[in-house]
Amino acid sequence: MNWDAIQSGLPGYLDGAWLTLQLLGASLSIGLIAALPLALLRASANPWARQPVWAFTYVIRGTPMLVQLFLIYYGLAQFSAVRESALWPWLSEAWFCAVLAFGLNTCAYTVEIFAGCITATPRGEIEAARALGLSRAQLHRRILLPSALRRALPAYSNEVIMMLHGTSLASIVTLLDLTGAAREVNSRFYAPFEAFLTAAVFYLALTFLLVGLFHLAERRFLTHLRPRMT
Amino acid sequence: MQRFRILLLAPLVMLATIALSAAAQDRKLRIGVEGAYPPFSQVGADGKVAGFDIDIAHALCAELKARCTLVTQEFDGMIPSLIARKFDAVIASMSITEERKKAVDFTDKYYQSPNRMIAKVGVFADATPATLKGKRIGVQRTTIHDRFATDTFKDGTIVRYAKQSEVFLDLAAGRIDAALMDAVPADTGFLKKPAGKGFGFVGAAFNDPKYFGHGAGIAVRKGDTLREELNRALANIRGNGTYKKIQDKYFEFDIYGAVVK
Amino acid sequence: MLADYLPSLFEGTLITLSVAGASLTIAAALGLLGAAAKLSRSRALRTAANLYTTVIRGVPDLVLMLLIFYGGQVALNWAAQRLGHEDYIDINPFVAGVATIGFIFGAYLTETFRGALMAIPPGQREAGLAFGMSPARVLIRITLPQMIRLALPGFTNNWLVLVKSTAIVSVIGLSDMMQRAGFAAGATQQPFTFYLAAAGLYLAITTVSLLALNALNRRYSAGVRWAHA
Numbered sequence: 001m002n003w004d005a006i007q008s009g010l011p012g013y014l015d016g017a018w019l020t021l022q023l024l025g026a027s028l029s030i031g032l033i034a035a036l037p038l039a040l041l042r043a044s045a046n047p048w049a050r051q052p053v054w055a056f057t058y059v060i061r062g063t064p065m066l067v068q069l070f071l072i073y074y075g076l077a078q079f080s081a082v083r084e085s086a087l088w089p090w091l092s093e094a095w096f097c098a099v100l101a102f103g104l105n106t107c108a109y110t111v112e113i114f115a116g117c118i119t120a121t122p123r124g125e126i127e128a129a130r131a132l133g134l135s136r137a138q139l140h141r142r143i144l145l146p147s148a149l150r151r152a153l154p155a156y157s158n159e160v161i162m163m164l165h166g167t168s169l170a171s172i173v174t175l176l177d178l179t180g181a182a183r184e185v186n187s188r189f190y191a192p193f194e195a196f197l198t199a200a201v202f203y204l205a206l207t208f209l210l211v212g213l214f215h216l217a218e219r220r221f222l223t224h225l226r227p228r229m230t
Numbered sequence: 231m232q233r234f235r236i237l238l239l240a241p242l243v244m245l246a247t248i249a250l251s252a253a254a255q256d257r258k259l260r261i262g263v264e265g266a267y268p269p270f271s272q273v274g275a276d277g278k279v280a281g282f283d284i285d286i287a288h289a290l291c292a293e294l295k296a297r298c299t300l301v302t303q304e305f306d307g308m309i310p311s312l313i314a315r316k317f318d319a320v321i322a323s324m325s326i327t328e329e330r331k332k333a334v335d336f337t338d339k340y341y342q343s344p345n346r347m348i349a350k351v352g353v354f355a356d357a358t359p360a361t362l363k364g365k366r367i368g369v370q371r372t373t374i375h376d377r378f379a380t381d382t383f384k385d386g387t388i389v390r391y392a393k394q395s396e397v398f399l400d401l402a403a404g405r406i407d408a409a410l411m412d413a414v415p416a417d418t419g420f421l422k423k424p425a426g427k428g429f430g431f432v433g434a435a436f437n438d439p440k441y442f443g444h445g446a447g448i449a450v451r452k453g454d455t456l457r458e459e460l461n462r463a464l465a466n467i468r469g470n471g472t473y474k475k476i477q478d479k480y481f482e483f484d485i486y487g488a489v490v491k
Numbered sequence: 492m493l494a495d496y497l498p499s500l501f502e503g504t505l506i507t508l509s510v511a512g513a514s515l516t517i518a519a520a521l522g523l524l525g526a527a528a529k530l531s532r533s534r535a536l537r538t539a540a541n542l543y544t545t546v547i548r549g550v551p552d553l554v555l556m557l558l559i560f561y562g563g564q565v566a567l568n569w570a571a572q573r574l575g576h577e578d579y580i581d582i583n584p585f586v587a588g589v590a591t592i593g594f595i596f597g598a599y600l601t602e603t604f605r606g607a608l609m610a611i612p613p614g615q616r617e618a619g620l621a622f623g624m625s626p627a628r629v630l631i632r633i634t635l636p637q638m639i640r641l642a643l644p645g646f647t648n649n650w651l652v653l654v655k656s657t658a659i660v661s662v663i664g665l666s667d668m669m670q671r672a673g674f675a676a677g678a679t680q681q682p683f684t685f686y687l688a689a690a691g692l693y694l695a696i697t698t699v700s701l702l703a704l705n706a707l708n709r710r711y712s713a714g715v716r717w718a719h720a
Contacts, residue, residue: 062651062697063690064658066669071690074396074676075683077403092405165551172662174389174400179554183306184390187372190333192310192561200550200558207549266677273674277499277666301584303664307561311664314564316587392662395677402680425680 002191006198009185016181017202023167023177026099028160031106038107039114040140053111060108066169069101073173098170106163113155117148150221157214161207168203178202257296259456260317261287265302266393268419269480270323273302282485285476286340286467287321290448293463304392306372309333312449318456320449323412325374327443335452337460339445341485344435345375348401348416349408350428357408357433362386368397368406375410378441398425408432414485493684496675500685503671504692510585510667511654514592518653521597526604540601547598552656559591560663588660596653603645607638640711647704654696668692 042053060068076082076091090096121144129143171180182199186192263283264271271281279300291298301317308320312334326336347357347367354361363385369375371390379388389406391397397409402425409416413435420426436442448464450457467473468486477485528540547555564587611634619629661670672689676682 059694062694064655064669064693066658067672067686067690067693070673070676071683071686074399074403075686077399077405078681078683083403092403094405161548165553168551168553169659171553172392174391179551182554182557183371186310186557187306187376190309190313192307192314192557193565196554196558197562199554200546203551203554204546204549266674268678272678273499273666273671274678275495275499275675277502277671301664302666302670304662307664310561314561315568316564316584393673393677395674399677399680399682423680 002189002194005185005189005191005194009181009188009195009198012176012181012184013178013198013202016176016178016199017206019170019175019180020164020167020177020206023095023098023102023170023175024160024164027102027106027167028163030099030103031110031163034103034107035110035114036145038111039118042111042115043118057108057111060104061112065101065105065166066172068104069098069169069173072101073097094170094173094175098167098173098175102163102166105166106159109159109162110156113152113159114148117152117155118144120151121148151225153214153218153222157211157218160210160214164206164210165203257294259291259294259296259298259319261291261298261300262303262308262311262317262320262322263287263300264305264308264322266395267305267323267415268395270415282341282476282480283321283323285479286473289467289472289476290321290460290463293466294459305370306392309372309449312451315451318450318454319460323415323446324449325443326445326447327374327377327441329377330443330449333452334449335454335457336447336449337457338464339447339486340464342445342487343412343414343485344437345378345410345442346413346416346435347408347410347432348421348429349432351430354408354432357410357436359383359385362408365407366405368400368409370394370397370411373411374442375412378436378438379410381441394419401429402426410436414481418480492679492681493688496671496679496685497688499671499675500668500688500692503666503668504696506585506666507654507657507668508696510588510592510657510660510665511650513589514596514657515650515653517589517593518596518600518649521593522600522604525597525601526608529601529605530608544598544601547595552592552595553659553662555595556588556591556659556663559594560587563587563590584660584663584665588657588663588665591663592653592656592660595656596649599649599652600646603642603649604638606645607642608634610641611637636711640708640715643704643708643711647701647708650700650704651697654700655693658693 038053038056041049042057044050072091073094082088082091125143125147126139129139134142167177168179170177171183174180176184178199182195185198186195189195263279265273265279267281267283269281270283271279273279279302284300287298287300301311303311303316305322308322308324309330311317312320320334321340323341324330324336326339330336347354347362359382362383364387365383366387366389367379367383368389368391369379371392376388376390379386389400391400394411394415397406397411398420400406401409401420413431416431421429421431448460450460473486525540525543528536529544531537550558615633615637616629619633620626624632657667658669661667661673664670668689672685676685679685
């Protein structure tokens with residue numbers, strides 16, 4: 001074990017972990033906000049509302065995130081129209097491209113998770129709400145969404161972990177996230193084993209942290225669904 | 231749990247068959263090459279890797295009467311892969327530097343080319359740290375250019391890429407202001423192509439031997455006798471005209487001790 | 492431009508498919524081993540299997556790939572030398588990539604298979620034994636067919652993720668579809684064209700897989716009465 005390599009790379013790993021968390025936070029926020037309305041459309045009975053959203057999630061989920069990231073980062077820059085547009089100051093930032101690709105991805109998966117939970121809402125809950133005279137908007141806001149989102153929590157926690165791992169691709173477009181920090185250490189000390197093992201330990205710690213947080217959230221929001229003691 | 235014990239057996243047999251890969255018998259050499267560094271090494275439309283490095287590799291293998299397999303690998307993985315015995319030699323335009331000599335051995339140089347900064351024509355008067363202060367400078371990760379730029383342009387931002395071609399893409403896109411690289415690939419791989427229009431060399435060539443070493447050599451593992459064999463083979467192809475033939479295919483000048491205008 | 496590189500891209504597609512297929516074989520083998528270990532009575536086996544699935548699923552594929560690719564070779568050389576092997580064992584990038592992806596997805600398939608095995612009512616195996624079937628016959632006639640049916644939805648998902656994960660073997664030097672697209676993008680300076688073509692090819696693989704696995708699912712689920720039918 002080359003401890004020197006790990007030790008001198010440590011500040012890089014810490015900065016990298018911070019960037020990883022920023023990328024994760026930003027893309028999850030974008031994905032979550034966009035996924036809510038899209039999930040309602042996806043679960044709608046109207047095919048004109050449902051099918052475009054289905055096509056979006058199908059294409060995103062059917063292609064590797066690495067390809068999407070390359071398309072956004074290197075691909076878009078191929079067109080001078082893009083390079084001269086008002087969006088270029090944003091698109092020229094590797095950070096923005098990564099968040100955009102990751103956000104689109106998590107959005108597509110989250111839409112499917114939410115839509116699944118919305119369609120699986122027990123009929124009785126909806127009938128009860130109608131019987132109480134709730135309007136369509138009230139039904140969505142008070143009954144359908146809170147109920148569905150709570151039930152989505154376990155699947156969504158998996159999605160968050162997958163995204164944490166997905167952010168490692170940021171290192172391929174010049175960003176110095178956790179994996180990027182490991183590649184720097186590897187290239188400076190030619191110690192791939194130490195470099196990537198350290199990154200793996202960091203990721204494992206972050207994964208456990210997130211899993212722990214979701215367990216707490218599940219205990220808070222899903223108490224009513226736990227098996228009852230008899 | 232009888233059923234699970236049986237369940238254990240079948241996969242074990244499958245794994246054992248897959249894991250058994252034949253050990254080397256006669257003289258076989260695996261050479262690490264890059265594939266994204268024209269004109270030295272690039273993958274053509276047919277999916278095959280070709281270029282100056284590749285032709286040199288084949289010529290040396292013919293001298294050594296060895297059967298060679300070329301393995302493409304990104305540059306930052308070359309030395310780790312060599313040490314991990316993923317291949318036996320690296321022919322990837324790797325400069326002979328003191329720092330790398332701590333990890334691997336090198337043969338004599340097989341070519342030499344100057345190192346230059348490239349940028350949009352007319353933007354920078356020279357390539358000094360003062361001029362490039364606050365600018366984004368692209369380099370290929372772990373190259374001599376990476377090491378030199380990291381230590382020299384401390385007031386700029388060094389952006390590191392896995393492939394030289396990615397540096398070109400981002401230079402053309404305007405994500406980086408300048409890029410430091412070998413003059414030969416810069417010229418043939420970018421400046422002479424449509425994407426490189428409006429770009430040119432800036433400032434004089436860099437040649438601090440501490441960073442840039444003494445030309446490109448073939449890297450082998452420390453203490454490997456392959457080094458002497460390769461040196462003899464190199465001298466042979468230099469002497470018998472094979473080297474000249476390969477050189478003339480790619481360059482109009484003497485690449486062995488090249489000075490590019 | 493694109494037309495010149497299409498044969499190369501298709502060749503890369505074949506490599507992608509063979510990497511995915513071979514990795515799936517290893518992953519399925521490891522998945523069965525893992526599931527059997529997790530359900531076994533031996534505490535050591537259970538702990539080992541849990542460690543395997545937790546660590547693999549807690550670390551990004553890319554990091555594991557780089558770690559196993561380099562670290563695995565070092566470990567193998569060391570082991571070979573200890574066993575008195577003068578020469579080293581030759582692993583080409585294909586074998587390394589397949590072993591790595593197989594090892595990673597073995598952890599995911601362990602969970603899929605374990606869930607499916609647990610969903611088979613124990614009474615069925617007991618009934619088989621009571622009929623005088625040997626344990627091996629119970630496994631082949633009763634346990635495995637049902638496990639396949641119950642594992643298919645999870646398996647479909649694992650396969651789709653696995654195919655997409657093969658895109659990162661290009662980072663360790665395998666000449667797959669993604670590496671071909673990358674080299675072509677660099678050589679022609681037209682990244683959009685080539686990455687879009689790669690995306691289209693991956694989408695085609697996904698679509699064909701889904702159609703085939705859904706058909707298989709219907710075949711294996713024949714005779715199952717759905718609760719809400």
